[in-house]
Amino acid sequence: MDKVTNIKISQTLSKAARWQIIITVLISGISLLVSGMNAAISAIAGGAIVIVGGYAGMIGVFAGMSMARRLNGLTPGVILISMLKAEAIKVLVIALLLLVTFKYYRGLVPLSLIGGLAGSALASGAGLRAVNNKYNENNEQGL
Amino acid sequence: MENTVQYLAMIQAYTGIAIGLIIGLGAFGACIGIGIMCSSFLDGAARQPELIPTLQGKVFLLLGLIDASFIISVGLAMMFAFANPLLAVIK
Numbered sequence: 001m002d003k004v005t006n007i008k009i010s011q012t013l014s015k016a017a018r019w020q021i022i023i024t025v026l027i028s029g030i031s032l033l034v035s036g037m038n039a040a041i042s043a044i045a046g047g048a049i050v051i052v053g054g055y056a057g058m059i060g061v062f063a064g065m066s067m068a069r070r071l072n073g074l075t076p077g078v079i080l081i082s083m084l085k086a087e088a089i090k091v092l093v094i095a096l097l098l099l100v101t102f103k104y105y106r107g108l109v110p111l112s113l114i115g116g117l118a119g120s121a122l123a124s125g126a127g128l129r130a131v132n133n134k135y136n137e138n139n140e141q142g143l
Numbered sequence: 144m145e146n147t148v149q150y151l152a153m154i155q156a157y158t159g160i161a162i163g164l165i166i167g168l169g170a171f172g173a174c175i176g177i178g179i180m181c182s183s184f185l186d187g188a189a190r191q192p193e194l195i196p197t198l199q200g201k202v203f204l205l206l207g208l209i210d211a212s213f214i215i216s217v218g219l220a221m222m223f224a225f226a227n228p229l230l231a232v233i234k
Contacts (some may be wrong), residue, residue: 005170006194010202012200013203013204016204016207028170046218050214051212054207057207074195076184076192077185079199080181080184080202082201083206084177084181084206087177087210088205090207090210091213091214091217094214098217099221102221102222102224103225106170108226110222110226110228114219114222117215117218118211118215118218121207121211124204124210124211127204127207133167142162
């Protein structure tokens, strides 16, 4: 396995998280200007829910892969199953956090929350660009 | 008064159907996308096993991106369930 292919999931996810935080803060600022403090907090809550869910999924991937590495070795099927389990954990955590936010946050502005959530969820694709950049840099260096 | 209650019941009933459709169709689309991507990953891994580490990072990110539509639909559904803006017409 050469160095080009050895790009860690945690690196890509932290790049994605950086973009998610930037987008969330941007949407929160716009919400603050348009509809006030509660809207800004709602937008931050929406973005934070997706980021926390993403990290919960990442922990799930690492736990699944390290367990599989010890037991049978990493086959593509095992990788895929651990990723799907991690995705299930992520969706459950996000749904749970959304439920708690909608139920207990009295001054919630729903549209701002959805805006922060959507922006942050879509910004997770920015990590893919980071992976490609890393791959191209390594290719140029001949690694 | 009776009309108001009737309208309220109708809005809640139709909103319930809408919530089911939002979550169901969101999950349907995400499932198709994830199925296609996972089959392509297994296909690629079988053809070129040395590419597995490169592909797994991308697969993880793309899983998140495909699921984004479902997550957004869950958020929208919860908005309609807990803070339904359509009920403001009655009040």
